Amino acid sequence: MSVLIDQPMWPAHGTLWCHLVSDSSLAELHAFAAANGIPRRGFDLDHYDVPERLHATLVAAGAHPVGNRDLVLRLRSSGLRVSARERAARTDPPTP
Structure with a gap:
């Protein structure tokens, strides 16, 4: 069971962003996020989605730094990954 964090590389809102995930459960992820x-x-x-300024703090708190590809592979392996199709279905309004 690990909380993983990738490298900040996603630009938005004047900063770079990284991703924080769990390779075992969303409960673990939410607890880690809340505690930090x-x-x-x-x-x-x-x-x-986590701003670059928090990356070192989250690593110091126990998040394991991994490469972007490794983060996605481990998230998929955990069964927690939400696919692009599922993501669109959850965010798009239903068609009448």
Whole structure:
């Protein structure tokens, strides 16, 4: 059971962002995020979006730094990954 964090490389809102995931459970992920002051609004179905300024703090708190590809592979292996198709179905309004 691990909380994983990738490298900040996703630009938005004037900063770089990284992803925080669990390779075992969403409960573990939410608990880690809450314990480290990450707001629930940063959660996006299977991960938290985290600003670059928090990366070192989260690593010091126990998040394991991994490469971007490894993060996705481990998230898929855990069964927690939400596919692009599932993501679209959850966010698109139903068609009349």
